[in-house]
Amino acid sequence: MQQNMQNLLLEVNGLKKYFPVRGGVFGRKVGEVKAVDDVSFSVMEGEILALVGESGCGKSTTGKAILRLSEPTEGEVKFQDQDVTKLSAEEMRKLRRNMQIIFQDPYASLNPRHTVEKIIGEPLLVHGMTSANERKQRVKELLDVVGLSPYHASRYPHQFSGGQRQRIGIARALANNPKMIICDEPVSALDVSVQAQILNLMDELRDAFHLTYIFIAHDLSVVKHISDRVGVMYLGRMAELASKDELYDNPKHPYTQALLSAVPDPDPDYQRERIILKGDVPSPSDPPSGCAFHTRCPYAMDVCSEVRPVFQEIEDNHYVACHLYSDTVQS
Amino acid sequence: MPKETLLELENLHTHFLTDNGEIPAVNGVSLSLHKGEIVGIVGESGCGKSVTSLSVMQLVPNPPGKIVSGNIHFKDENIVKASQKRMKQIRGNEIGMIFQEPMTSLNPLFTIGNQIIEAIRFHRKISKKEAKQESIDLLKLVGIPRADEVIDEYPHQLSGGMRQRVMIAMSVSCDPDILIADEPTTALDVTIQAQILDIMRDLNQERETAILLITHDLGVVAELCERVIVMYAGQVVEEGNVREILKDPQHPYTKGLIRSLPKLHGDEQTLYSIPGTVPNPGLKKTGCQFAPRCEFAFDRCFNEEPELYNLGDKRTSRCFLYDKKEGDAAEHAESTLGS
Numbered sequence: 001m002q003q004n005m006q007n008l009l010l011e012v013n014g015l016k017k018y019f020p021v022r023g024g025v026f027g028r029k030v031g032e033v034k035a036v037d038d039v040s041f042s043v044m045e046g047e048i049l050a051l052v053g054e055s056g057c058g059k060s061t062t063g064k065a066i067l068r069l070s071e072p073t074e075g076e077v078k079f080q081d082q083d084v085t086k087l088s089a090e091e092m093r094k095l096r097r098n099m100q101i102i103f104q105d106p107y108a109s110l111n112p113r114h115t116v117e118k119i120i121g122e123p124l125l126v127h128g129m130t131s132a133n134e135r136k137q138r139v140k141e142l143l144d145v146v147g148l149s150p151y152h153a154s155r156y157p158h159q160f161s162g163g164q165r166q167r168i169g170i171a172r173a174l175a176n177n178p179k180m181i182i183c184d185e186p187v188s189a190l191d192v193s194v195q196a197q198i199l200n201l202m203d204e205l206r207d208a209f210h211l212t213y214i215f216i217a218h219d220l221s222v223v224k225h226i227s228d229r230v231g232v233m234y235l236g237r238m239a240e241l242a243s244k245d246e247l248y249d250n251p252k253h254p255y256t257q258a259l260l261s262a263v264p265d266p267d268p269d270y271q272r273e274r275i276i277l278k279g280d281v282p283s284p285s286d287p288p289s290g291c292a293f294h295t296r297c298p299y300a301m302d303v304c305s306e307v308r309p310v311f312q313e314i315e316d317n318h319y320v321a322c323h324l325y326s327d328t329v330q331s
Numbered sequence: 332m333p334k335e336t337l338l339e340l341e342n343l344h345t346h347f348l349t350d351n352g353e354i355p356a357v358n359g360v361s362l363s364l365h366k367g368e369i370v371g372i373v374g375e376s377g378c379g380k381s382v383t384s385l386s387v388m389q390l391v392p393n394p395p396g397k398i399v400s401g402n403i404h405f406k407d408e409n410i411v412k413a414s415q416k417r418m419k420q421i422r423g424n425e426i427g428m429i430f431q432e433p434m435t436s437l438n439p440l441f442t443i444g445n446q447i448i449e450a451i452r453f454h455r456k457i458s459k460k461e462a463k464q465e466s467i468d469l470l471k472l473v474g475i476p477r478a479d480e481v482i483d484e485y486p487h488q489l490s491g492g493m494r495q496r497v498m499i500a501m502s503v504s505c506d507p508d509i510l511i512a513d514e515p516t517t518a519l520d521v522t523i524q525a526q527i528l529d530i531m532r533d534l535n536q537e538r539e540t541a542i543l544l545i546t547h548d549l550g551v552v553a554e555l556c557e558r559v560i561v562m563y564a565g566q567v568v569e570e571g572n573v574r575e576i577l578k579d580p581q582h583p584y585t586k587g588l589i590r591s592l593p594k595l596h597g598d599e600q601t602l603y604s605i606p607g608t609v610p611n612p613g614l615k616k617t618g619c620q621f622a623p624r625c626e627f628a629f630d631r632c633f634n635e636e637p638e639l640y641n642l643g644d645k646r647t648s649r650c651f652l653y654d655k656k657e658g659d660a661a662e663h664a665e666s667t668l669g670s
Contacts, residue, residue, distance in 0.1 A: 054520035055491075161608050191375035191547065196591035196604035203601070218520065225593035225602065248595070262525040263595055264550030268574045270596060276529060277522045279476070280490045 106165030427502030433494035
């Protein structure tokens with residue numbers, strides 16, 4: 001949207017997260033699930049970068065690995081020129097003040113035994129606001145910002161609806177004035193009418209507090225609405241990354257094309273060519289050789305099963321990992 | 332053109348008895364389903380769409396749930412008071428059902444084959460061998476690869492999309508007249524959802540199975556249904572042809588719902604959102620259930636309950652704006668919307 005966001009905030013280079021698969025009597029490592037397999041991207045200050053993909057594509061793991069809530073196996077995560085992966089636990093704790101997260105399930109991510117005041121006040125206390133009165137004041141401010149009322153502070157999570165709980169989660173993330181918020185499917189559990197309220201709120205907050213979001217979602221219409229740039233993931237790899245308009249109007253990767261054509265459209269007059277993919281997403285513990293998508297790709301060639309395509313820029317700021325476009329770059 | 336009516340609900344009331352009093356989950360729903368038709372029921376969580384479908388099958392857990400009044404006509408029979416014995420014959424055989432969560436609706440201890448064969452042999456007298464062959468054919472029909480191997484596998488060995496295919500295979504195994512699908516694709520990814528919707532459309536066209544599709548996704552409705560019923564707080568608020576409802580919604584709730592959807596095609600800066608939240612079904616209130624959130628609400632809406640007004644051409648809307656007596660208000664709303 002705005003073009004005055006040239007400052008690089010976050011840079012992810014060759015990020016990998018492998019989970020060991022253990023088996024046998026002695027629980028030895030018998031394999032690996034490559035949840036995130038060599039993903040690179042950067043996030044500018046003030047922008048909303050969306051990561052989309054189907055379940056198991058590694059979008060949530062990417063978000064968690066950036067915050068080191070799940071320790072990355074390999075790769076570099078640079079936040080304001082500081083390599084996050086090399087920080088000590090204490091330094092990381094301090095840095096988390098600037099990197100917050102909102103979770104998908106507003107029912108599971110709030111402690112049912114704590115009042116809202118305690119939930120939102122906790123991060124303030126952790127980051128050094130020791131005066132109870134100050135905290136109380138700040139909690140009230142935050143509740144106001146997210147559209148709740150100050151009297152809600154003494155209530156417990158079960159007394160709120162799903163949308164209100166998500167607002168509490170947002171207030172908690174905002175408590176320490178972070179620079180960046182990772183939003184992991186923040187509206188997937190909400191009804192349409194409430195979803196619209198939360199999306200609008202997030203948009204307003206971004207403008208008001210100059211936030212940067214990494215917005216993880218599977219709903220392509222929601223992503224289209226909120227984001228500036230979109231990365232499409234498949235089986236732990238980035239398939240395509242481009243600005244929102246470019247990606248939706250001119251998708252290059254066959255997977256992106258299929259994904260976009262599969263979204264049911266509520267406009268009964270909208271005509272399009274449906275691409276129905278065959279089969280299921282392969283298991284990430286045994287991903288196909290070469291391009292991970294070749295087993296379902298309508299345009300698969302011989303080379304696709306042998307060589308993993310390079311994730312490269314084929315047009316201005318339009319990155320694709322697909323052999324169909326490898327010539328374009330060379331010529 | 333009017334085809335044979337298969338299922339007709341008349342003023343159905345299903346209530347739940349809880350510690351906090353009686354909660355009307357379904358509050359006077361009437362609807363009909365004809366042969367070979369696909370009808371969608373849409374609404375947000377808690378609007379009573381699932382309880383409506385469970386009531387048809389008499390699967391509402393009792394207690395606390397209870398069908399308090401109303402009739403359910405299946406073909407020529409009123410099944411609202413049918414015996415459990417009769418319901419067992421109907422379920423699976425004449426009315427099939429698919430649920431949202433394919434993992435919890437399959438028994439993890441039995442193979443896929445076991446479960447489909449059981450369903451077939453419960454209703455029809457055929458040998459195990461024949462039933463097995465038929466199961467394999469059904470699995471092939473719903474697009475399961477290696478059907479002859481999958482039949483000996485357990486549910487946990489299959490992916491979500493495959494499990495949902497197995498559920499569909501099972502529910503159509505006895506060639507039911509009606510298939511009730513309760514959020515069949517909600518737990519699935521979009522590319523898999525497209526596959527499942529395709530299978531359901533084929534079943535409808537090839538076998539003339541009538542489908543009652545319950546969903547919260549207006550996109551899925553646009554894709555599959557001919558007619559749609561919009562529910563809010565246990566009541567039908569609008570009914571009509573899919574095209575007309577999505578293009579030209581009449582009830583303020585439907586209008587708000589459609590406007591608050593982020594669109595894949597089109598560019599909107601701020602989404603419209605319906606203020607407030609879905610009312611707590613335990614709190615009884617007078618007047619229109621949607622009035623507190625409605626931008627067109629006037630005094631009458633808070634005091635009197637609107638009926639379903641007929642707008643002609645099989646369209647109805649539960650809103651006073653369509654009462655002839657309220658001509659001025661309707662005009663006012665029309666002009667507000669136009670601006």
